[in-house]
Amino acid sequence: MNEFAIVANGLSKSYKDFVALDSLNLKVRRGEIFGLLGHNGAGKTTTVNLLTTLLAPTAGTVEIEGVDTAASANEVRKMIGYLPENVQLYNNMTTLENLRFFASLSGLKKPDARIREVLDYLEFRNNDNKRIGTFSKGMRQRVGIAQAILHKPSVLFLDEPTSGLDPEGVRQLRDVIIRLNADLGVTIFMNTHLLSEVTKTCSSIGILKSGKMAYQNSVDSTIAEFPDQDSLEEIYLSIEKAE
Amino acid sequence: MSKMSTFVRQELLALSRERLPLSLFIVFVSMISVSSLIGWLTKTTVSDVWIRTREAGLTSAANPFANVSPLYYARNSIIYIILIGTLMAIVAGVASALRDRKAGTVDLILSRPTSRAEYIFGKLVGISIWLALSLTIVGIIGATVITAIYGAPLPFPDYLRLAAFFLLALPLLVGFAAVGLLGGLLSRRETGALLAPISFWAFVTFVIPQIGTAARPIALLNPVPVPPTPGGPFDALNLFMGPMAVSEQFKAASGLILQDPDIAGNLSLALLSIFAFVLVAALLVSTVKRTSIRGVLSE
Numbered sequence: 001m002n003e004f005a006i007v008a009n010g011l012s013k014s015y016k017d018f019v020a021l022d023s024l025n026l027k028v029r030r031g032e033i034f035g036l037l038g039h040n041g042a043g044k045t046t047t048v049n050l051l052t053t054l055l056a057p058t059a060g061t062v063e064i065e066g067v068d069t070a071a072s073a074n075e076v077r078k079m080i081g082y083l084p085e086n087v088q089l090y091n092n093m094t095t096l097e098n099l100r101f102f103a104s105l106s107g108l109k110k111p112d113a114r115i116r117e118v119l120d121y122l123e124f125r126n127n128d129n130k131r132i133g134t135f136s137k138g139m140r141q142r143v144g145i146a147q148a149i150l151h152k153p154s155v156l157f158l159d160e161p162t163s164g165l166d167p168e169g170v171r172q173l174r175d176v177i178i179r180l181n182a183d184l185g186v187t188i189f190m191n192t193h194l195l196s197e198v199t200k201t202c203s204s205i206g207i208l209k210s211g212k213m214a215y216q217n218s219v220d221s222t223i224a225e226f227p228d229q230d231s232l233e234e235i236y237l238s239i240e241k242a243e
Numbered sequence: 244m245s246k247m248s249t250f251v252r253q254e255l256l257a258l259s260r261e262r263l264p265l266s267l268f269i270v271f272v273s274m275i276s277v278s279s280l281i282g283w284l285t286k287t288t289v290s291d292v293w294i295r296t297r298e299a300g301l302t303s304a305a306n307p308f309a310n311v312s313p314l315y316y317a318r319n320s321i322i323y324i325i326l327i328g329t330l331m332a333i334v335a336g337v338a339s340a341l342r343d344r345k346a347g348t349v350d351l352i353l354s355r356p357t358s359r360a361e362y363i364f365g366k367l368v369g370i371s372i373w374l375a376l377s378l379t380i381v382g383i384i385g386a387t388v389i390t391a392i393y394g395a396p397l398p399f400p401d402y403l404r405l406a407a408f409f410l411l412a413l414p415l416l417v418g419f420a421a422v423g424l425l426g427g428l429l430s431r432r433e434t435g436a437l438l439a440p441i442s443f444w445a446f447v448t449f450v451i452p453q454i455g456t457a458a459r460p461i462a463l464l465n466p467v468p469v470p471p472t473p474g475g476p477f478d479a480l481n482l483f484m485g486p487m488a489v490s491e492q493f494k495a496a497s498g499l500i501l502q503d504p505d506i507a508g509n510l511s512l513a514l515l516s517i518f519a520f521v522l523v524a525a526l527l528v529s530t531v532k533r534t535s536i537r538g539v540l541s542e
Contacts, residue, residue: 052354054537074356082354088347092260104249105355147351 002066005030005155005187006051011060013046020046022211023060028204030154033181033188035198037236038208044191045085047208048159051189052082064155078107081148085160085191088140091133095119095143098132099150106151118146122176138169145176149186156180158190162197170194174201195233205232207239215239246357250365251372254339258373261338267331268377274327275381276388278319283392286311313393314401314501317408320385321497324412325448325490328381332374332416333440336423339366340540341433349540359533363424367525370420375413382409408500411514414521415493419444421524428531431539451488454480468494468508492516 006028013021021043028034038044049055051062053073062069064076089098096115103111119125124142132140141161148156161177162170174197180186192198198205199219206216217225219232226235258264286308296302343349352362386405390396397405423440430436452468454477468491486492496513498506 049350052350054350054354056534077354077356080354082351084347084350086347087351088345090257090342090346090348093256097256101249101253102351102355104252105246105352105357107245107356 002063003029004063005032005065006034006189007063008047008051009061011047011050011062012058013043013050013055014058019211021050021057024208024211024213026206026213026216028187028189030187031181031185032204033177033190033202035202035205036189036191036208037193037195037198037205039193039240042208043211044208045159046211048082048157048189048191052080052157053077078151079154081151081153081156081186083141083144083148083156083158083161085163087144089132089143089147092131094129094131095124095146096128098143099147102147103150108151111150114150115146118150122146136169137164138166138172141165141169141173142176145173149180149184152184153186155187155189158188160191160193162192162194170197177201195231195236199232207236209240214242246361247365247368250362251369254366254369255373257339257342258335258370261342264331264335264338264373267327267334271323271327271331271377272381272384274323275320275385278323279316279385279388279392282316282319286315312401312502313389313397314404315503316389316392317385317405317501318498318503320408321494321501324415324497325493328378328412328416329419329444329448329490330441331377332370332420333423333426333444334437335370335373336367336420336425337427337437337440339370339424340427341436344433344540347541349537353533353537359531359536360529362536363428363528363531366424367417367421367528370424371413371417374416374420378409378412378416382406385409404500404502408497411493411496411500411517414517415489418489418517418521418524421521421528425524425528425531428528428536428539447488448490451484452491454484468498468506486512486516486519489516489520 004027006026008024008026011021011024011026012019024043024047026047036044036047046055050057051064051069053069053076056070065079067075067079069076090101093101096112099115099118100111103115108114116128119128122142122145124139124146127135127139132143135143145161148158158177162173165173177188177190178201181188190202202219204216204218205222207214215222222235223232226238229235229238290306290308293302293304293306293308343352382405386397386402389405419440422443423437426438426440427436430439492513495506495508496510496517499508499510499513
């Protein structure tokens with residue numbers, strides 16, 4: 001079995017003259033929680049879109065669990081779960097109706113039992129028949145996570161998952177991410193700019209700078225590599241500032 | 244196929260809960276019901292006037308409504324299908340695309356193992372079923388009102404003609420729904436998504452018919468098709484533009500089905516025009532690329 005869940009080689013994406021991502025090389029080990037860092041516009045969301053088959057690269061290749069995204073996009077889609085930033089879901093439908101739709105799109109037949117199992121796992125009970133429009137951002141995010149893991153994906157992509165959440169929501173979501181990884185062995189790839197979350201959640205990081213991977217290593221090795229810096233935040237800022 | 248049925252179910256569920264398509268449906272049902280009543284009031288008023296005129300010895304002409312078919316009462320429905328039914332279909336098509344944009348779910352959908360064709364045709368089939376259900380309800384209400392006004396069950400062939408009339412409305416509405424869906428999938432702005440299909444509808448319904456008819460705008464709001472102006476450039480233009488005026492073709496076909504004596508048209512040509520319209524609209528919407536859907540709806 002492949003050691004790496006995600007492998008990108010020379011991955012580039014350009015829009016006319018604008019280079020959003022420039023020859024990105026990336027390897028994420030199976031079972032890791034990988035945090036992709038970078039300031040706004042660095043290319044984090046473009047990277048996730050390329051890895052999740054939502055965008056076609058201008059150049060380069062991506063393999064998810066050893067399957068090429070360009071050659072077998074639908075095979076890859078069966079193996080991944082995705083939670084984009086600011087997902088709203090269908091406001092005038094209930095939790096159950098929203099999840100049934102996405103479960104069915106993922107190929108689950110008679111998905112109600114699995115939906116309840118996932119909602120129990122996420123400790124999101126007694127909301128099955130409530131409409132999404134009545135939920136807080138944190139509650140929506142839980143339903144968002146639920147739709148992403150219904151079909152038992154081996155790789156989960158989260159784009160700024162804690163964006164807009166209050167501190168309690170951030171803590172709860174962090175716990176969910178860690179549990180998903182620990183209990184189910186799901187490889188998690190998350191974009192974030194909350195360095196405190198990366199420290200508490202991720203086992204390895206990558207730092208994107210102007211569409212290029214400026215740094216990639218495990219969190220422990222990163223801290224060991226920069227003994228003069230007190231925190232991951234300072235390490236990140238020093239890499240950002242470096243030419 | 245199973246993914247397509249997922250989109251179909253989702254579409255039906257969403258349309259049953261969205262206010263604008265539902266409001267237009269209620270207006271549509273009301274107008275179809277009232278249109279039969281308007282026909283009955285017209286008959287009653289004209290007959291009353293005729294009776295009084297005859298009693299006063301002012302006319303010896305026969306009552307113009309003496310031998311009018313009960314299908315007469317359905318003829319006003321034609322214009323409500325063209326004016327309200329088609330708008331309802333456009334709104335349903337646009338709403339289908341805008342719903343995914345507002346919910347931010349396009350990326351969730353496209354990151355799953357589903358194809359562009361399943362997405363687009365699932366939506367279109369869902370809307371078509373919703374329109375078919377709407378027309379069935381409208382047809383049943385229309386037939387009931389006409390039966391009540393007529394005071395007795397209609398001859399069975401008349402019910403069949405009514406059914407054929409409402410059945411013919413379905414491809415017309417599906418064609419406009421596809422135009423609405425196309426607008427929703429291609430326009431980056433919500434206003435444009437609605438405005439572009441409505442502009443197309445206005446052009447097809449009001450502008451094209453006038454190009455062969457020496458511009459007689461009042462006739463356009465009547466259930467009777469606008470006759471082309473005989474001879475000269477208008478006639479020549481009508482030869483090419485007439486089949487594109489799909490609403491006028493629907494009027495002609497409906498008039499023939501409902502046995503309107505004022506209609507002298509070619510049923511085959513009218514049917515061909517309507518079915519060509521729905522086919523072209525469906526083909527056009529099927530050409531929208533996956534990247535385009537995502538580019539527009541995930542903004």
